[in-house]
Amino acid sequence: MKELHPITKAIRLQTERTLEKEHSTPLFLTSSFVYDSAEDMGAAFSDDTLDVNIYSRFSNPTVDEFIAKIAALENAEDGVATGTGMAAIFGVFMTFLKQGDHIISASAVFGSTHTILTKYMPKWGIDYSYFDMNKPESIEALIKPSTKMLYVETPSNPGLDIIDIDFLASLCKPRNILLVVDNCFATPAVQQPINFGADLVLHSATKFIDGQGRVLGGVIVGKKELVKELYLFIRNTGPSLSPFNAWVLSKSLETLHIRMDKHASNALTLAKKLEGHAKISVVKYPFLETHPQYAIAKKQMSSGGGILTFELKGGLDSGRKFLNALEMISMTNNLGDSRSIASHPASTTHSKLTEEERQAVGITPGLIRISVGLEYVDDIADDILQALEKS
Numbered sequence: 001m002k003e004l005h006p007i008t009k010a011i012r013l014q015t016e017r018t019l020e021k022e023h024s025t026p027l028f029l030t031s032s033f034v035y036d037s038a039e040d041m042g043a044a045f046s047d048d049t050l051d052v053n054i055y056s057r058f059s060n061p062t063v064d065e066f067i068a069k070i071a072a073l074e075n076a077e078d079g080v081a082t083g084t085g086m087a088a089i090f091g092v093f094m095t096f097l098k099q100g101d102h103i104i105s106a107s108a109v110f111g112s113t114h115t116i117l118t119k120y121m122p123k124w125g126i127d128y129s130y131f132d133m134n135k136p137e138s139i140e141a142l143i144k145p146s147t148k149m150l151y152v153e154t155p156s157n158p159g160l161d162i163i164d165i166d167f168l169a170s171l172c173k174p175r176n177i178l179l180v181v182d183n184c185f186a187t188p189a190v191q192q193p194i195n196f197g198a199d200l201v202l203h204s205a206t207k208f209i210d211g212q213g214r215v216l217g218g219v220i221v222g223k224k225e226l227v228k229e230l231y232l233f234i235r236n237t238g239p240s241l242s243p244f245n246a247w248v249l250s251k252s253l254e255t256l257h258i259r260m261d262k263h264a265s266n267a268l269t270l271a272k273k274l275e276g277h278a279k280i281s282v283v284k285y286p287f288l289e290t291h292p293q294y295a296i297a298k299k300q301m302s303s304g305g306g307i308l309t310f311e312l313k314g315g316l317d318s319g320r321k322f323l324n325a326l327e328m329i330s331m332t333n334n335l336g337d338s339r340s341i342a343s344h345p346a347s348t349t350h351s352k353l354t355e356e357e358r359q360a361v362g363i364t365p366g367l368i369r370i371s372v373g374l375e376y377v378d379d380i381a382d383d384i385l386q387a388l389e390k391s
C-alpha cells in the first residue's frame, strides 16, 4: 500500500487485529505478558533489542498504538506516553538535565511547569532563566556554557503568546541545546514543531487530544535516540500511561482534525464578535490580526486553535460576576473539551504565582480564558454576551 497521509494514519493505524476480527481497536488491559518458554522469558529480560512486551509499565500494545499515531501526526520518529502532561514535562527535565545544568524557559508556562522550574529544579542544582515570550531577542544573552535545554509553550497558557519556533531552533542547533515545545494548545492538527526544528514535542493529552474531558495522559515525541533515553527513565521511574487511557486517547485521535477545525472556526467567530465590546478592553486570539504575533501564528499554525482570552475592564470583581452569570458554559479549569469552558487563571491555575509574576506573563485580574467548544456557535456567544451584561 502507498504511504498514508498522517490524518489517515491517525484514523487507521491500529494494533494488529486479533483472532476475534474486531473492527474497533482492541484494548489490552493487562499488567503483564506471558512467554511460551523459560528461555523466551529469559531472553525478554537479557536482550534489550527484542521487541517483546514484558510488563505494561514498560510497554503495552494499546499504548504503543497511541504513541505511533501521535508520532505520525507530529512527523516524529518515535515517542513515549505518560500518565499526565506534567509527567511528560518532568520526565523530559529529569532525563536530559543534571546537576550543574541550566535551562532557559519562557516565563509564560503552565503553573505546574513553573513550580517544577522554580521550586524543585534548584533543589537538585539545576539552574533556570526565564525570558519574556514577547522579547525573543533577549534569549541569546541568557545562554551559558551549561545551557542544555530551551523550553517553550506556543501558544502559551493562558496568555496565548506565540514564539517563532524556527528562530528558536536557529539559536539551539549550533549550540547543541535541546529545543522542547509543549504543543498542547495547538495539537499536531494545527502545528508540528518538529517541522520547524524542535527536538522534542510534548503534550498534555488530557486536553484537545482527549477532547471530551475524560482521561489524563501525556506524550513526548522526537528522534529515536532521544526517545530511547526518555523511555528508560519512564520505564524505571513509573509514570507510564494506563492502557485504558491510551485506548480512549487513541480513539479520540480519529476525530482530532475534524474537531480542531470546528474548535478553531467557532473560536474565530466568537473572537470577532467580542472585539470592541464595551465591557472588554482586549480580545486575544492567534488568528486575529490584532494579536501581537499574528504573522508568526500564520507562519507556523494552520488555524488559531480553540482557545481565546479577553480582558474585562472591570478587573477581578467583574471576572467573578461574569463567571457567576454564565448559564451554559462550564466553570472549570480544564480546557480542550467539546463543551465550552470559562476560567479565571489569576484565581485558579496561576494562583501560586506572585502578583508580580502574574503581571509579567500577562495574567491580569480581569483575564478570562475561554476554551471554545463544539456547541452551536451562537449559543456560546449568547451565553458570553448575557454574562458580560451582568459583569
Ligand SMILES: Cc1ncc(COP(=O)(O)O)c(C=O)c1O
Pocket: 084, 085, 086, 087, 110, 153, 157, 182, 184, 185, 203, 204, 205, 206, 216, 217, 218
Ligand atoms: C500547556 C499545558 N501543559 C501541560 C499541562 C499539564 O497537563 P496535565 O494536567 O495532563 O498533567 C497543562 C494542563 O493544563 C497545560 O495546559
